[in-house]
Amino acid sequence: MNEDNKIAILGGTGPQGKGLAKRFALAGVPVVIGSRDSVRAAEVAAELNSVLPQGSANIEGMENLEATKMANEMVILSVPYSAHDATLADIKPLLSGKILVDIVVPLAPKNPKAVVMPPEGSATEAAQALLGDEVSVVGALHNVSAVTLNNTDQPINCDVLVCGNQLEAKKAVMALIEKLGVKAYNAGLAESARCIEALTPILIRLNISKDVPFTHAGVTIAPPVH
């Protein structure tokens, strides 16, 4: 098994993280799930490996800092927003030269139909400010629902908007995401995360209201005329 493209998914024991871990393993990308609880991480990794078909890449589970060390280049942050800054502060010394893929949406406490943005403008911008110039922060994967990710019998029904201030890092993340069979678009600088993160509660709202006849709402860009 080629381990050169091993990624870490911190907060990987949550629904979003588990869905991403399965999707990446199915696409041949080895994954290290990170959690505050290494035992729980190992349990979830074993559970996910057990349901994946033969030929999938392996999923390991360990504590967040160990998982970060194991990542070849990409560390995906998939924790609840309440743990966003603290987790980044913990792993900051281990991130130099790596890419932090921030998928966190600052949902309002007790109201998933709204965001409360941090003073920096968005979680992605806050992460870049916290981590400094040594680390490339890329915002991505905010608008794909956990239900969609975990329903691995179906392709992902939307596109992914990717933003960040370092073009090469964005390109690397877009290439990684396209391994999941979705189209990733360069949506501009980190500032675009103010929009992209805020799309998620709008989609959650539509899901709750049953305004969409499909599975779980996502967005696509410029589809062919329908």
Place this chain on the structure above:
Amino acid sequence: MNEDNKIAILGGTGPQGKGLAKRFALAGVPVVIGSRDSVRAAEVAAELNSVLPQGSANIEGMENLEATKMANEMVILSVPYSAHDATLADIKPLLSGKILVDIVVPLAPKNPKAVVMPPEGSATEAAQALLGDEVSVVGALHNVSAVTLNNTDQPINCDVLVCGNQLEAKKAVMALIEKLGVKAYNAGLAESARCIEALTPILIRLNISKDVPFTHAGVTIAPPVH
């Protein structure tokens, strides 16, 4: 011709306004184009009528205040952002009991790939603050490109996100928009305009970068699995 649903489109001599006027007239909705210049408004109305097929609703053109008076219920604001607040202040006395549909995006001066939001958070929220509780402000139609609107040989290739603080007004605007053959979604309170307006420069960016193989980028919600 039924004039009960006559709408005004202020700033209707610009590309976005002209495209909307044609689309609504084709859908049987009579339109009054408003402009600061009544002669120009009348000229554009005549030009648009001349290219529309028989059976289309009529398009008139007049000065912004006169156009606002002529609207039965809906006044669409389609001016450049630099004229947003001044136009609203002018027409405010005439809007009581009507619905102001704000489609304006606060693009950064000289940079259509970025927004500069007003202190209220978005143009839609600024309009509601300026107009007060007597007027229902609904944000809509921000993400449909002028090129798409004017290319009336093709259906519109995206959905429309609609937001605002008054549910009945939103429902009325969604019903109006769906006459154009597009799906309109209730995207929540006026605050959602911070996201929806900011989507436009992301789409403009994609169009400029030629990252999209289609015509002009738009967004759709939860398309069927592709």
